[in-house]
Amino acid sequence: MEDKKSIRGEVRRRIKLMSEEEKQSSAAVIFAKVEATEAFANANCIALFVAMWDEVPTTEALERWRNMGKRIVVPRVEGDIMRYYDYHPDKMAVGAFGIVEPTGNDEVRADAIDLMIVPARAFTLGGDRLGRGGGFYDKYMSLEGFRAVKYGVAFGCQIFDSLPTDPHDIQVDGVFTN
Numbered sequence: 001m002e003d004k005k006s007i008r009g010e011v012r013r014r015i016k017l018m019s020e021e022e023k024q025s026s027a028a029v030i031f032a033k034v035e036a037t038e039a040f041a042n043a044n045c046i047a048l049f050v051a052m053w054d055e056v057p058t059t060e061a062l063e064r065w066r067n068m069g070k071r072i073v074v075p076r077v078e079g080d081i082m083r084y085y086d087y088h089p090d091k092m093a094v095g096a097f098g099i100v101e102p103t104g105n106d107e108v109r110a111d112a113i114d115l116m117i118v119p120a121r122a123f124t125l126g127g128d129r130l131g132r133g134g135g136f137y138d139k140y141m142s143l144e145g146f147r148a149v150k151y152g153v154a155f156g157c158q159i160f161d162s163l164p165t166d167p168h169d170i171q172v173d174g175v176f177t178n
Contacts, residue, residue: 002164003164004130004133007121007122007130007160007164008121008122008130011054011121011122011158012054012121014157014158015054015155015157015158016054018157023057023155024057024060025178026056026155026177026178027056027057027058027060028060029178030056030153030154030176030177031060031061031064031153031176033176034061034117034153034176037174039114039115039149039151039173040115042114043070043114043115043149044070044071044114045070045071045072045073045112045113045115046065046070046071046072046073046113046114046115046116047073047074047075047084047108047113047115047116047117047148048061048062048065048072048073048074048087049074049117049118050062050092052098052099055119056119056153056154056155061117062074062087062089063089066087071086072086072087073085073086073108074087074092074101074102075136075140076096076101077095077096077097077099077101077136080134081136081139082136082137082139082140083107084107084108084110084113084140085102085104085105085106085108086102086106086108087102088102091103091104109145110140110143110145110146110147110148111145111146111147113146113147113148114148114149115148115149115151116141116148116149116150116151117152117153118137118141118150118151118152118153119131119137119152119153119154120152120154120158121158122154122158122159122160122163123152123158123159123160123163123175123177124160124161124162124163124175125159125175126171127152127171127172127173127174128162128163128165128171129152129163129169129170129171129172130163130164130165137170138168138169138170141170142168142170149173149174150170150171150172150173150174151172151173151174151175151176152172152174152175152176153175153176153177154175154177155178156177156178158177159175159177
């Protein structure tokens, strides 16, 4: 099994080979699968993320889900922790790590989230995940009261048979890919 750093580098290389059209069409397939789940149908509050160039694009899902009447919350990194805030397209700005984040003060409690869509560098179909190395999602999903269904979203090139994991790594409940 490869080490975490080499897997992250390999995934980055693979994603660089994808065209923007491939990324967008993959996102449409992936989020259609998420939308077909019972967890999505039952969710009032969905935690999504604003994608970076090397993640499954979320722009269309953010808008579509908001227009479906779902409460959409997105993360903001504050020091070494991540918090979620209501998503308002007109209240977003570039924040930590060059990621577009919410600027509002309406923090959402962890126990209010019904469904969390989780990015990662790599996943196994069994739910193991390898993040970017900051531990932000593991810390958040470990919060007292956190109860959301957790779905990973990834391009096919981010799926591995096995990944190195640590005891603090939290699995997702399902992984959706193109």
